[in-house]
Amino acid sequence: MYRYDEFDKNFVAARVAQFRDQVARRLEGELDEEQFRPLRLMNGVYLQLHAYMLRIAIPYGTLSPRQLRKLAFIARRYDKGYGHFTTRQNIQFNWPALAECPDILNELAEVEMHAIQTSGNCIRNVTADQFAGAAADEIEDPRPYAEILRQWSSLHPEYSFLPRKFKIAVNGAAKDRAAIRVHDIGYQIVKNADGEVGFAVYVGGGQGRTPLIAHKIRDFLPKVDLIAYTNAIMRIYNLEGRRDNKFKARIKILLHEKGADTIRAEVEAEFADHRDDALALPQEEIDRIRAYFAPPAFPARATTSLAFEKRKAKDPTFARFVAQNVVAHKTPGYGIVTISLKSIGGIPGDASAEAMETVAHLAERFSQDEVRVSHEQNLVLPHVALDDLPEVFDWLAGQGLATANTGLVTDIIACPGLDYCGLATARSIPIAQRISQRFGDGARAREIGELKINISGCINACGHHHVGHIGILGLEKSGSEAYQITLGGSADETCSVGAITGRSFSSDEIVDAIETVVDTYLKFRAGSAEDFLAAYRRIGMEPFKEALYGRE
Amino acid sequence: MPKVISANRLADGIVVYVGRDGSWSERLSQAKIFASKAEAEAGLLVAQNDAKRNLVVEPVVVEVAEDASGLRAITLREEIRARGPTIDFLPRTHAFAHGADAPQENTAKRDPNAVLRFPRLADTREHDPREHELMVAADFREEIAR
Numbered sequence: 001m002y003r004y005d006e007f008d009k010n011f012v013a014a015r016v017a018q019f020r021d022q023v024a025r026r027l028e029g030e031l032d033e034e035q036f037r038p039l040r041l042m043n044g045v046y047l048q049l050h051a052y053m054l055r056i057a058i059p060y061g062t063l064s065p066r067q068l069r070k071l072a073f074i075a076r077r078y079d080k081g082y083g084h085f086t087t088r089q090n091i092q093f094n095w096p097a098l099a100e101c102p103d104i105l106n107e108l109a110e111v112e113m114h115a116i117q118t119s120g121n122c123i124r125n126v127t128a129d130q131f132a133g134a135a136a137d138e139i140e141d142p143r144p145y146a147e148i149l150r151q152w153s154s155l156h157p158e159y160s161f162l163p164r165k166f167k168i169a170v171n172g173a174a175k176d177r178a179a180i181r182v183h184d185i186g187y188q189i190v191k192n193a194d195g196e197v198g199f200a201v202y203v204g205g206g207q208g209r210t211p212l213i214a215h216k217i218r219d220f221l222p223k224v225d226l227i228a229y230t231n232a233i234m235r236i237y238n239l240e241g242r243r244d245n246k247f248k249a250r251i252k253i254l255l256h257e258k259g260a261d262t263i264r265a266e267v268e269a270e271f272a273d274h275r276d277d278a279l280a281l282p283q284e285e286i287d288r289i290r291a292y293f294a295p296p297a298f299p300a301r302a303t304t305s306l307a308f309e310k311r312k313a314k315d316p317t318f319a320r321f322v323a324q325n326v327v328a329h330k331t332p333g334y335g336i337v338t339i340s341l342k343s344i345g346g347i348p349g350d351a352s353a354e355a356m357e358t359v360a361h362l363a364e365r366f367s368q369d370e371v372r373v374s375h376e377q378n379l380v381l382p383h384v385a386l387d388d389l390p391e392v393f394d395w396l397a398g399q400g401l402a403t404a405n406t407g408l409v410t411d412i413i414a415c416p417g418l419d420y421c422g423l424a425t426a427r428s429i430p431i432a433q434r435i436s437q438r439f440g441d442g443a444r445a446r447e448i449g450e451l452k453i454n455i456s457g458c459i460n461a462c463g464h465h466h467v468g469h470i471g472i473l474g475l476e477k478s479g480s481e482a483y484q485i486t487l488g489g490s491a492d493e494t495c496s497v498g499a500i501t502g503r504s505f506s507s508d509e510i511v512d513a514i515e516t517v518v519d520t521y522l523k524f525r526a527g528s529a530e531d532f533l534a535a536y537r538r539i540g541m542e543p544f545k546e547a548l549y550g551r552e
Numbered sequence: 553m554p555k556v557i558s559a560n561r562l563a564d565g566i567v568v569y570v571g572r573d574g575s576w577s578e579r580l581s582q583a584k585i586f587a588s589k590a591e592a593e594a595g596l597l598v599a600q601n602d603a604k605r606n607l608v609v610e611p612v613v614v615e616v617a618e619d620a621s622g623l624r625a626i627t628l629r630e631e632i633r634a635r636g637p638t639i640d641f642l643p644r645t646h647a648f649a650h651g652a653d654a655p656q657e658n659t660a661k662r663d664p665n666a667v668l669r670f671p672r673l674a675d676t677r678e679h680d681p682r683e684h685e686l687m688v689a690a691d692f693r694e695e696i697a698r
Contacts, residue, residue, distance in 0.1 A: 051566060
């Protein structure tokens with residue numbers, strides 16, 4: 001993985017010192033809140049409902065055990081013993097004291113982490129799919145390119161005051177695990193007819209108040225042009241993005257209003273104008289960065305592991321864990337393990353300090369010192385030998401981290417919602433907990449099959465409800481929480497925005513309503529091989545509407 | 553409708569209320585009640601002075617109601633600010649044991665269909681200024697839903 005060089009280390013240290021000074025001046029009153037707010041936001045410090053919130057960047061969701069242990073330490077020492085992994089592969093702490101934030105940032109700097117550009121109108125964390133560098137279906141590891149984009153976009157003077165936040169994702173397999181089509185820019189690694197690897201470029205996706213699916217503006221971008229082309233897009237956005245209306249300031253609105261063809265032409269023209277500038281990515285530079293992400297030296301393993309097969313045969317719980325949470329690795333004899341942070345009835349995406357330390361330990365012993373954070377709020381051990389899987393499973397089970405529900409109805413994405421967030425209109429976490437408890441961890445959830453429920457506590461859609469197979473949006477109606485259901489959303493390469501079923505449901509009604517939706521699916525599906533999304537796309541909204549509302 | 557004045561403490565972001573003695577208190581139960589809008593506005597001006605003095609940020613007027621169990625905020629949002637998250641967020645050891653038994657200590661009566669549980673605080677609990685108060689309210693959820 002990428003390691004800071006001297007320049008990075010000095011830079012981050014200087015940044016912490018600068019923030020420490022800003023905090024001191026704020027506490028003494030030299031800076032008032034108006035002046036200070038943008039400064040603290042530039043270091044990822046939000047003021048929420050009950051406390052400050054610190055959002056720490058986890059570049060493309062990749063962590064070393066050392067970093068994860070540091071996060072556990074921060075959770076214990078400066079917070080209430082836990083952290084929350086987000087839908088952008090970052091981590092949030094909900095209770096840091098402002099006065100202690102510089103110390104926290106100091107701790108993070110020691111392990112090459114920071115909270116820069118996790119807020120504000122700048123380019124945010126560049127995300128990638130959580131199985132990067134490991135998945136059997138990968139064309140190429142997207143992380144080197146995410147790292148290149150990160151380096152280029154960090155504190156870029158021209159792009160520090162964009163019309164609005166800007167989110168980029170890079171995906172490395174044909175299957176889109178990074179939700180690139182609902183990002184401002186999505187880079188999809190592809191191979192052209194000559195077998196050359198490059199990027200298909202998607203622009204203008206996003207969720208929030210106006211969900212829009214990105215348009216492909218380029219079929220093939222050679223690697224050498226990655227930065228120059230991104231630069232062209234950013235320049236057009238910076239120039240033309242609306243600054244008069246916060247709710248129309250994202251690049252998706254620009255594409256929507258001017259049309260993809262127009263924007264494509266503008267970007268291509270801008271790109272052509274600056275083609276030969278210093279932004280060309282020399283192959284040596286690409287190779288240098290790729291070297292940081294070279295696959296670890298995997299001890300050779302037999303494709304089939306006797307220990308693994310024996311355990312599967314005699315332990316149905318282990319077998320179910322493997323079936324649901326382990327996917328094929330590109331190297332024979334290895335598997336990619338998803339650690340669910342969605343225990344039944346638990347808080348989605350939250351991890352205690354103890355859980356983090358367990359995962360760090362497992363990463364060291366069994367996963368080549370690597371952990372990933374998925375945008376679906378789970379953790380991943382990307383390189384586990386099948387021989388070791390029984391032991392890894394036992395460790396996880398001992399810590400309550402072995403819920404075998406990846407992609408199932410209980411693997412719910414939920415934003416923090418009104419329990420934490422100052423922007424929220426309703427709570428999301430209790431809804432997730434109740435739905436999870438309703439469906440449980442047994443045969444019923446397995447019978448339902450893949451079903452992604454995403455819950456947002458307000459229209460800003462941080463819970464990605466627009467692209468949930470079932471989406472739930474929490475609103476306020478006459479002083480009470482009300483929940484709107486959408487169906488048929490998808491964040492993968494068949495990206496779609498969910499459609500609203502009809503009138504919203506009260507907090508008391510919503511879990512029953514979700515169960516009605518699921519039961520309707522089970523009733524109409526063409527056999528258990530047809531998952532929820534496929535069934536919905538075949539039968540449409542009507543059967544669900546009728547089940548929910550009758551002949552109202 | 554009676555009102556109180558609330559803000560976030562600058563140094564740690566914790567929710568505080570203008571207290572009866574003029575200081576800032578973390579407990580809604582100790583908040584000074586302003587009977588009229590005019591009084592509340594006057595109180596807000598004083599609070600804004602404290603913001604200028606870097607004690608708090610963003611003071612606001614919050615409507616409350618008084619009943620048998622004491623003061624409570626009218627809106628869910630303000631109730632959550634007063635009492636903390638409605639979820640059991642503090643990790644327990646083996647916090648994610650699935651098929652979990654009922655939580656070990658200090659919980660309100662457990663409704664199998666509800667996950668809103670408030671740890672019951674012992675009355676002698678030492679006041680930790682960094683820990684937001686979570687109050688026991690067995691029927692909290694119903695009050696909010698109303």
